[in-house]
Amino acid sequence: VKQAGINFGAPGDRRAENGTLWLDFPSVGGQSPDLEVMISNPKYERFRHHALKVKEPLPENGLNWVAASGIINPEKITIALKQREKQPQPDGIPIAGVEDDAEEDSHGEVKLHSSDLELGLDGGDPQVVALRFSNIPLSAIDELESATIQFTVDETGKSPSHLKIQAEDSANAKPFLETKQNLSARKRTQAAVEWSTPPWLKAGANGPEQTTPDLTPLLKEILQKQNWKPGNSICFLFTGTGTRIAKSYKGAKSGSARLILKTRTQGSPEKTSLAQTEEKISQNRYTIKLTFTEPDESIKPGQRRFRxxxxxxxxxxxxxxxxxxxxxxRCLVKEFSGIPVNDFIEIEFESIAGSETPPVISGIEVIHENGE
Structure with missing residues (x-):
């Protein structure tokens, strides 16, 4: 978020002449941009007056219509400047479609639309299970810290199971087809990862027991190929003994497998991470303007004082x-420049000892100083 305003208790959104879009909070409806605001005191109160009742602002660039409403006794206000999805998706790269997970039985028959994936044996019959992940965001110079595949349990199983995992020896794996031996005929990497799978005891589980060992050796072999480039696809092939039954792809929310990648910054991870964090905070400086008004015409000086x-x-x-x-x-604006902000702005209000009434605020305006 580069520039925005929060107008507490307002009847709707409004854009100021300087370009700031002031969002009403709590929202009264409509298509307001999603900016997360949290007030720690659930018992805060609201007030609202007609803007014409608010006298000339101090300083002159204050906005009477912002000061016309507000909240009483918020205690702490937190504004998330880094917008988040309301329903965050699980970590990792998902299976993108039905042609990206498949099973091949011992007769070479390939099935794309399986209701689940039997890793290892299907009713005693050995089979190949293949997973294809697209749009891999890695280049040959990226240093992988770890690479794992996360499954979700479709059916429980606790008998011994041992799986062998390899990748297709291709710089850009093609989607699967329901043609004979479409999985088993694919050339495989020299590197392989062995997985003695723990018991899967609960349907729907997707924890450490359902996560493969580190598959970095397989990915490294693929990333070094001459034709590899970021955005290409990688295929993983599973064979083995015993049975573990995982959810297959049946839509974006079906719980199908996900490839989870973690990269390490070149050089010392600790020092680089700290330097990047400090640089990020130093670059993210905001001017923050707080708008106040005294809504109670019976209040006298000294009766509402707060920190x-x-x-x-x-x-x-x-x-x-x-x-x-x-x-x-009367509208009163307090401006503070050069405020370092990472993802959140936190503003706390505390009554001064002897004050008879709690703190109030009408609006908060945030403006990114770097102009980026």
Whole structure:
């Protein structure tokens, strides 16, 4: 998020002349952009007045219509500047379609639309199970820390099982076809990974017991191929003894296998990670403007005083809105520049000892200073 405003208690969204889109919170409906705002005190109260009732702002660039509403006693407000999906998808690269997981029986018959995947034996019959993952985002110079495949249990099984995992020896594996020996005829990598699979005791489980050992040796062999490039596909082939029954692809939410890749930054991981984090925070500096108004016309100076902390640092030690603004119902804006922000902005409000009424705030505007 580069520039946005949160207008507490407002009747809807509104764009200011400087380009800031002010979002109402709590949202009264409509197609507001998704910006996550959290208020720690579930018992906070709202107020709202007509904007014409709000007097000239201090300073002059304040917005009366922002100050016309607000919340009382929020305690702490957290704004997530890095937007997240409402329903995060599991980690890893998913199976993309029905042509990307398949079984081949001992007679060479290939089945794409299987209701599940029997790893090892299917009713005592040995078979090949193949998984194809597309759009692999790795180049030959990427340093893999680990590569695993995560399964989800379709049916339980606890008898001994031992699987051998290889990759197809191809720089860009093709989708599977229901033609004879389409899986077993594929050339395989010299490298292989052995997996003595633990018991699978609960349907729907997808934890460590359903995760393969590290498959990095297989991927390294593929990534070094002359025609490999990021975005290509990799196929893994499973054979072995015993049986473990995993969910197959039957749609994006079917619980089919996922390839989980973790890369290591070149050089010292610890030092590089720290340097990158410090650089990221130093680059992400924001100007933050807090809009206040005293909504209670009976309040006198000294009756509502509070401390404001921004990112854990005190920025207003004893704010008395009516004392600074000169009267109630006048917009008061406090601006803070160069505030380092990673993913969240946290603003805390604390009543000063002896204050008779809790803190209030009308709006928060955030503007990224780097202009990127």
């Amino acid at each position: 404001v902390r921004l990112q854990g640092e005190t920025v207003l030690d004893s704010l008395d809105i009516i004392q600074e603004a000169g009267e109630s119902m």
